[in-house]
Amino acid sequence: MQVVVPERETKNATSSTLNTPTDKKIVYHTKDLNLWYGEDQALKNINLPIYENEVTAIIGPSGCGKSTYIKTLNRMVELVPSVRVSGEILYRDKDILSKSYKVEELRTNVGMVFQKPNPFPKSIYDNIAYGPRIHGIRNKKVLDEIVEKSLRGAAIWDEVKDRLNENAYGLSGGQQQRLCIARCLAIEPDVILMDEPTSALDPISTLKVEELVQKLKKDYSIVIVTHNMQQAARISDRTAFFLSGEVVEYTETDKLFSNPSDKRTEDYITGRFG
Numbered sequence: 075m076q077v078v079v080p081e082r083e084t085k086n087a088t089s090s091t092l093n094t095p096t097d098k099k100i101v102y103h104t105k106d107l108n109l110w111y112g113e114d115q116a117l118k119n120i121n122l123p124i125y126e127n128e129v130t131a132i133i134g135p136s137g138c139g140k141s142t143y144i145k146t147l148n149r150m151v152e153l154v155p156s157v158r159v160s161g162e163i164l165y166r167d168k169d170i171l172s173k174s175y176k177v178e179e180l181r182t183n184v185g186m187v188f189q190k191p192n193p194f195p196k197s198i199y200d201n202i203a204y205g206p207r208i209h210g211i212r213n214k215k216v217l218d219e220i221v222e223k224s225l226r227g228a229a230i231w232d233e234v235k236d237r238l239n240e241n242a243y244g245l246s247g248g249q250q251q252r253l254c255i256a257r258c259l260a261i262e263p264d265v266i267l268m269d270e271p272t273s274a275l276d277p278i279s280t281l282k283v284e285e286l287v288q289k290l291k292k293d294y295s296i297v298i299v300t301h302n303m304q305q306a307a308r309i310s311d312r313t314a315f316f317l318s319g320e321v322v323e324y325t326e327t328d329k330l331f332s333n334p335s336d337k338r339t340e341d342y343i344t345g346r347f348g
């Protein structure tokens with residue numbers, strides 16, 4: 075990944091629209107972030123603080139850069155060979171884009187949940203024990219405890235406790251997604267990034283995951299990309315509206331949905347485009 079000096083040619087959310095609270099700790103602070111895939115700029119001068127123990131929703135029309143942004147937060151985006159970035163992303167005050175930053179620190183602190191549940195083709199137990207084993211935990215009793223705690227944390231323990239040795243592929247889509255959340259919890263992350271985690275789920279499973287997200291924010295900081303504006307309104311504390319790679323507006327969710335300050339936000343949330 076090549077880091078370049080940014081050309082500042084875009085105008086987007088300013089500090090006045092960020093509405094920064096002073097009493098909250100910032101987990102991730104994105105500063106003047108630009109990202110290109112080859113010649114195409116996908117993120118433009120993003121400035122976005124993500125606060126501790128909050129659910130932060132990212133909304134915006136298809137192709138506006140939501141997935142790119144959260145994949146930048148855990149440096150997965152650099153797997154794309156043509157990617158160039160400029161700017162800073164501070165995670166707990168360290169610039170994760172700097173050459174000296176050890177990406178392993180992110181792997182142990184930041185969990186990711188994808189649109190399509192992606193359990194490993196292993197038993198339910200081994201899906202959860204996988205991360206802790208990589209971190210050197212071998213003791214069966216300790217692993218048993220982590221597995222139970224993580225599955226309970228993801229509100230799926232009661233449904234799977236009698237079938238821990240069965241293959242995870244035998245679970246329903248909604249159960250698989252909660253299993254994937256449990257797999258995140260097993261590494262005791264600091265932040266959980268979710269990219270449309272409920273878009274492949276039925277309404278009841280969606281509700282379970284939404285309830286879970288709200289419960290988890292007590293212990294974790296969560297960033298969730300969603301196309302579902304009701305979902306953003308229901309479960310998030312703060313919402314960022316992305317459009318064509320820019321953050322148009324970023325503020326408390328209640329305010330963004332009841333009294334947006336930008337006409338483009340209003341048009342989007344009222345369904346006039348996107």
Ligand SMILES: Nc1ncnc2c1ncn2[C@@H]1O[C@H](COP(=O)(O)OP(=O)(O)OP(=O)(O)O)[C@@H](O)[C@H]1O
Pocket residue numbers: 111116134135136137138139140141142143154
């Ligand atoms: N690997 C890639 N190589 C080249 N361009 C890409 C790549 N991934 C994404 N893009 C482009 O970057 C832009 C932002 O894509 P991104 O996937 O971040 O959008 P999104 O907001 O997540 O959209 P959706 O709501 O459809 O998931 C799009 O124009 C897309 O075509």
Ligand SMILES: [Mg+2]
Pocket residue numbers: 140141142269
């Ligand atoms: Mg996406």
